[in-house]
Amino acid sequence: MKLLFEKSIPGRRSYYLAPCDVPEYTLPAPMQRQEALDLPELSETDVSRHYSALERLSFGVNQGFYPLGSCTMKYNPKINEKLAALSGFTEIHPLQPEHTVQGALRVLYEAERSLCEVTGMDAMTFQPAAGAHGELTGLMLIKRYHEARGDTPRRKIIVPDSAHGTNPATVSMCGMEVVNLSSGADGCVDLEALRQAVGPDTAGFMLTNPNTLGIFDPNIMRITEIVHEAGGLCYYDGANLNAVVGVVRPGDMGFDCVHLNLHKTFSTPHGGGGPGSGAVGCKARLEAYLPAPRVVMSEEGKLSLQQDCPESIGKVRSFYGNFLVVLRAFAYLTTLGQDGLPEVAKNAVLNANYLMKRLSERFTIVNQGFCMHEFVITMEREAKEKHVTAMDMAKALLDCGMHPPTMYFPLIVKEALMVEPTETEGKETLDEAAEIFLSLYDRAMAEPETMHEYPKETVIGRPDEVRAARHPNLRYRKAES
Numbered sequence: 001m002k003l004l005f006e007k008s009i010p011g012r013r014s015y016y017l018a019p020c021d022v023p024e025y026t027l028p029a030p031m032q033r034q035e036a037l038d039l040p041e042l043s044e045t046d047v048s049r050h051y052s053a054l055e056r057l058s059f060g061v062n063q064g065f066y067p068l069g070s071c072t073m074k075y076n077p078k079i080n081e082k083l084a085a086l087s088g089f090t091e092i093h094p095l096q097p098e099h100t101v102q103g104a105l106r107v108l109y110e111a112e113r114s115l116c117e118v119t120g121m122d123a124m125t126f127q128p129a130a131g132a133h134g135e136l137t138g139l140m141l142i143k144r145y146h147e148a149r150g151d152t153p154r155r156k157i158i159v160p161d162s163a164h165g166t167n168p169a170t171v172s173m174c175g176m177e178v179v180n181l182s183s184g185a186d187g188c189v190d191l192e193a194l195r196q197a198v199g200p201d202t203a204g205f206m207l208t209n210p211n212t213l214g215i216f217d218p219n220i221m222r223i224t225e226i227v228h229e230a231g232g233l234c235y236y237d238g239a240n241l242n243a244v245v246g247v248v249r250p251g252d253m254g255f256d257c258v259h260l261n262l263h264k265t266f267s268t269p270h271g272g273g274g275p276g277s278g279a280v281g282c283k284a285r286l287e288a289y290l291p292a293p294r295v296v297m298s299e300e301g302k303l304s305l306q307q308d309c310p311e312s313i314g315k316v317r318s319f320y321g322n323f324l325v326v327l328r329a330f331a332y333l334t335t336l337g338q339d340g341l342p343e344v345a346k347n348a349v350l351n352a353n354y355l356m357k358r359l360s361e362r363f364t365i366v367n368q369g370f371c372m373h374e375f376v377i378t379m380e381r382e383a384k385e386k387h388v389t390a391m392d393m394a395k396a397l398l399d400c401g402m403h404p405p406t407m408y409f410p411l412i413v414k415e416a417l418m419v420e421p422t423e424t425e426g427k428e429t430l431d432e433a434a435e436i437f438l439s440l441y442d443r444a445m446a447e448p449e450t451m452h453e454y455p456k457e458t459v460i461g462r463p464d465e466v467r468a469a470r471h472p473n474l475r476y477r478k479a480e481s
């Protein structure tokens with residue numbers, strides 16, 4: 001596809017300005033550009049078609065089924081975008097006097113109260129810009145907690161091997177030590193291994209529950225108890241909260257600190273590197289260490305920003321975080337309400353179990369039994385016997401008008417495909433997806449050699465992914481004319 005620069009036609013315009021009715025002014029010579037600015041010259045129609053064509057080259061949730069695992073909600077209600085675009089929210093400045101932004105402070109205050117209720121926490125900060133940033137903030141709270149008690153030997157954080165890569169990375173970033181915990185055969189935390197791992201040097205334990213295999217750990221109360229008995233604190237990676245939101249609360253499972261990916265669970269379009277929010281909630285014992293400022297309410301109901309937080313770990317980001325992401329989350333919570341919110345989790349779980357059941361007619365599902373919001377397929381056997389890999393399956397799905405599931409994650413499963421249909425898909429879409437998966441499987445068994453050729457319909461087929469990541473070519477060089 002040609003770039004705008006290549007489509008440019010000299011002299012073509014997409015605007016017509018009224019004749020100038022003020023005296024023209026010429027900039028002093030040293031400030032003048034020596035050569036004309038090389039901008040594409042196009043009509044509005046040219047530009048509009050260009051961007052629509054670009055949009056058709058990518059696959060989005062508006063085109064079709066998008067079962068990308070471990071990313072939670074895919075379809076974000078448009079009403080929340082409308083609210084986040086209201087000028088009363090977008091045209092304010094973070095340094096405006098407090099009495100002029102009471103509405104915005106109210107959003108932060110109420111969102112904190114609501115999300116504390118949802119997570120079973122006592123206080124929350126919206127400063128972190130994403131989940132990984134939230135993890136760092138949470139671990140800084142835990143570290144500070146032990147230091148404040150003079151319990152400085154506690155430097156180790158236990159992380160199960162099913163964890164998202166950001167968990168161990170965060171531990172290192174925070175200057176603590178990772179203790180890797182092997183999962184049991186069922187994909188859950190091995191209680192005996194955990195008992196062996198904890199000790200007087202344990203600062204804490206990080207867990208995603210339901211975990212990356214889509215399993216809710218049945219021993220969760222025992223797990224947090226073992227960590228607490230050893231003097232450690234429990235950190236909940238809330239990236240999979242979509243599966244349990246409004247049904248069970250991390251605080252009630254025994255966790256002391258949690259991050260939520262508001263861009264995964266609470267209605268901010270996720271992906272593409274846009275703004276996110278890794279809201280961090282904590283129990284009262286960690287509250288004093290939260291980043292400043294905090295939004296507080298006076299007895300007369302006036303909201304203000306409390307800057308003076310002497311025990312705080314300090315700021316982790318400018319101002320109050322990505323405010324409009326918090327606003328979307330608050331709008332989402334308010335529309336669904338206490339009755340609607342559990343429906344999200346229940347539908348997500350129902351859809352995942354329905355699709356898992358249908359796919360299990362052919363595919364091997366890792367860990368039988370019920371799943372939560374997602375499940376993992378392994379193509380290990382098919383790769384060995386027929387040389388058809390998870391990658392082959394994913395690429396073939398692209399030509400069937402479907403976004404592939406997450407591939408090769410979690411790392412503890414060979415040839416993994418992680419499928420997450422989400423709560424917003426109807427039965428017809430799931431049935432259609434199941435038919436596509438199953439018929440591709442049959443083709444893979446009957447004519448395995450044809451499976452390495454897909455996709456054929458997309459602009460890019462199978463790029464060298466390692467090279468693309470290590471040596472990205474992001475620069476456009478215009479051909480000399």
Ligand SMILES: *Cc1c(COP(=O)(O)O)cnc(C)c1O
Nearest residue numbers: 070130131132164166208239261
């Ligand atoms: C996405 C994710 C993270 C990281 O969150 P970001 O917002 O991408 O930084 C951490 N843990 C799990 C389980 C995740 O799925």
